[in-house]
Amino acid sequence: MLRTVNTDHSGDVLSLEFTNGDRARFHAIWLRDNALDSETRAPGNGQCLITLADIPTDIKIAAANIADNCVVLRFSPEDKEVSFPATWLRDNAYDRAEPSLFGHVDAAAITTWNKTQDAPCFDFEQARSDPATRKSWLAAIERFGFAKMINGPTESGALIDVIDLFGYTRETNYGQYFEVRTEVNPTNLAFTGLGLQAHTDNPYRDPVPTLQLLYCLENSAEGGDSIVVDGFRAAERLRESNPEGFNLLAGYPARFEYKGEAGVVLQSRRPMIELSPEGQLIGIRFNNRSCAPIVDVPFDHMAAYYAAYRQLGEFIDDPDMGVSFKLAPGESFIVDNTRVLHARTGYSGEGSRWLQGCYADKDGLLSTLRALEAQVAVAAE
């Protein structure tokens, strides 16, 4: 797999050529920091046992050779020998042109969608008993940012059984889970029969809950359909039609607040469109009910900021964008609350509508997904 290995004159850079002609360069400091020997990385859990301060500032590659499809390096001034498998170097190579990610999603993991998207749908019992189904369900949530589940139990608290399939709830001041039904004196508009504009939940928290589950126990009222909207698609549309406005929503923080109950004052200051350091779309916060006065946008940009905010809302409200469905008892859906907005149509007081909701964390879901992928791959071997 390896054809040649060379170091530059200074010993600062290793250059490899693979047998297929691919080339990759690595820095001495990077290689030393990622050394795979048992003094640098714990053999059991792979955790790093040194800090950067343990590596000499004048670290160099004193010698480099190929042996058994590995690159064997000797570092100076430590006089330390470390072996790197060629496959490991290939998998971890970073010597490539900087991709243009501005305002884009990670295309490998994410597919954006509009109303033509069928709601990914999974059976509760199957997801519980079959790891391959459970893996497909979690992978759908990663890719599309939402998935429905059907044929679940219809007793109060059943939503926790769904969360148990991949992780843990995130408890908040609303409790481990909360009721979504009409109340006479609502403390929150979600608990009335009014329709709700598509939104992400709890942007006033920092960090926001990254997953939300809504679970139906009764739904005989007129209306009350659920609608989900891909916030990344809406952001992409804004970026295409108004790049300056996109930059304003990504570049300045909005403010969000909730203080609807005694003893609770939740506030955050975060952008509506969040980008990674390299410009990739990583989060949307959009919730008209929770907006506090925006005071961090310079006066000269405020009018354009509001125009972009309005435009983003128009894309979100566009009937072309939403996937809608009506939940039956025992049915639920999970949304990635950093990406997918949810809405509901208004419902009348006739009949009853009883949902329960809770939050959970996406890192736990992705952890379970990665472990299931490994498990299912081994089973298939």
Ligand code: FE2
């Ligand atoms: Fe909500």
